[in-house]
Amino acid sequence: MRIDRQALLDLATGAAFLGSGGGGDPYYAQLLGEAEIARRGPFHLIALDALADDALVAPCGWIGAPTVSAEKLPNGQEAILGLRALERIAGRRIDAVMPIEIGGGNGLAPLLAAAELGIPVVDADGMGRAFPESQMTVFSIDGLSACPSVVTSANGALRVIETDDNLDHERQARALSIEFGGNAHMVEYPLSGAAAKRHAIGGSVSAAIAIGAAVRRARAAGEDPFAALHAALRASGLYPFAGTLFDGKVVDVERETRGGFSVGRVVIEGFGGDGQMDLEFQNENLIARVDGQVRAMVPDLITVMDRETADSITTERLKFGQRVKVIGAAAPAVLRAERALRFVGPAAFGFDGPYRPIEALNGWNCG
């Protein structure tokens, strides 16, 4: 499959939704991607099946605080530096890249590196959405190592991390991202083609494109873009439940760059006095409560959208006064398994109580 300009814009829309508020703002990645397509033509996307078992696949993306990324932009050489370093370590060429997470700008980030290296992007990712921390991948959940991983900065700094412990890897990488100015590029969880086929969440890039296209078509036809979004999510096979959780106006945003993350809270007041939603985030939106009652929790997806245009609003772009709808969607099944919840469930973020699926919390029974 080729990703032309239209598919790129659709991917940006879809990835913005799947970012659950995080993964970086896709707008910058989209601008870079458009320039790249104008220069070299469409990007190449291949299915997991097309990988040879002994292929070398490099998942990659940006690590850091999204708020910082809105201000400090990339130099453009970060990904290439990191990928070339991994090739030196592995002693061979990388055959394909993959987004470490499909959500936000990181869903688009590997496209440019792939074009520059002349290799394809794999239609898969390691999270099925975006998560704040590096060990929150299906690869880590399945016991694969993040290392060797390479972290690079805008001014050309480069560090290789080698450790057996993925949590330790996250801590080191996070510290480096702070050292490098709050954001950095990372190549991590290098995979064989066989491992990618066994573990990665397949079809997520094309699902994001389909979701974006559905929203675009609904807008053009003057139809309800939210209904189209919900239907496209359910039809993707990855996100079986979706719906609107809340509708209102942003009345407070508390946001801080702390420990290399953007952390904070947004308060949304319902229209016509219909209660209040509190949303806590750490890069991504993690838990949504209406009048104190939990309505959605990680790993399920929670995305704040412009209530008129159905544009996703990333956590760094949330502002006082915005009129929004909060949309929830079920996470891919693999993230809801018991062993996955240890990594990506509410307890992993310090929330009390067990994980409860979004469809149970909201009484959704259409699949």
Next chain:
Amino acid sequence: MRIGVDVGGTNTDAVLMNGATVVAWTKQPTSADVGTGVAAAITAVLGDARVAPGAIASVMIGTTHFTNALVERSRLDRVGILRLASPSGEALPPMTGWPEALAGQIDARTYLLPGGFEFDGREIAPLDPAAIRAAARELRDAGIDSIAISSVFAPVNPAMEDRAAALVAEEHPDARITVSHTLGRIGFIERENATILNAALGSLATHVVASFERALAEIGIDAPLYLSQNDGTLISAARAAAYPVLTIGSGPTNSMRGAAFLSGVRDAIVLDVGGTTTDIGVLANGFPRESSVAVDIGGVRINFRMPDILALGLGGGTRIHLDPALYGTDAIDADDLRVGPDSVGFRITEQAWLFGGATLTTSDVAVAAGRAEFGDPALLPPLSDAVRDAVWARMQAMLEEAVDRMKTSRGDVLLLAVGGGNFLVPDTLRGAARVVRPRHAAVANAVGAAIAQVGAQVEQVVSYEREPRATALDRLRAEAVAQAIAAGGIPDSVEIVEMDEVYLTYLPGRAAQVRVRAVADLAGTPALVAHAH
């Protein structure tokens, strides 16, 4: 008494207001030298009301001049762009993603220079004064006087931008410099975009504001002159000359607030019908609904508070594309008829049939259908009822669809039809409970300028360890409200429109820079308040 003026692309409208009363109004053609049209309009209202120039306390001008310059990509300066960020940001050089025609017109000369701050206050790279001086000399020698300077995290620490501006001024004394931290908040690309647009409007703004001031002086009005900005509040003429980009959303804001004021309606969809387009916006609780995502101006993304507007290509000068041989036909095929999107614009007074021309426009059809009275109906070509009905039905469908796109709820809404072409809005539209055409609807824009609000801004660095966040925000909100009232705002009308908080990671004590903005109706415009209940 106050005078409100709206300088549009086609007409210059003026109103003279005494308190909440429109004492006199006029509509004059916009002159090539805008000042002449403004002088004519103001002279007309003063003459009508027999009011001496000395009785005028203030003049408020709303203008779409700068917006039009950006949209039409004309009358813009060449810009020198200094970005202090390298090595970061080189992947996205200035003006990435801009429409080519606009970028070509601005024809920027760009310098990617070392500088900028990290989020924690360290330097990305030290400033290079020699490189800045060299760039300034090059720009001076190339005759580029409009200069845009941006640096990373400047809203948190403007030191590098200010230092660079001082260096540029030393080498290039004629330079008009815009620094990004005066125009926006966190969000580098959008802030830099606004800075470049502002620089590009530099000479035009200086010229236009000077011609407004000259117009007032010639009439003998010695009252302060204000321009209305995007959010419906006023800025001094001097500030508008230096920051014209702050006025680019004021047109729709003025028409919506004018419509609310004239009708006493707080919640409605406003259709402002001009010569070329109909601007459609939503009035929510007396205020224009704002676009919640990044806004586009002339295809460029910026992060200003702007009203959420849908511009429909339908106005009083919109051309009706139909073979003249079919003007008298009894049955018309849908494919044979097209309405717009092109318009004869201000040439309507030569080109429309009504005025002796031979171009069929929406105004011709409206007069033929008896929905408006102007021009000379005797000059109209014979149009069959079928043709008139088909054109009318097509326009109605366009308006209905546009209104539907702006609606937030399923129910029927109130429509306010204003602007010189408001006769194009039928009395009944699907999706509308009622169409209201307030008195003075044709000059709603000028009324909106005359009743523009006062704004107040409080900006402070607070330590949340010393003062809990909720307490600090309450205190700053109260301060902003008090300032708005002190500036003449009516207490009941004060609204907090913006709260912005940036944590300063490099300072101890959970320090945050907080900015709160409040706006209020000016005393002397009590009607908006009266209708609030």
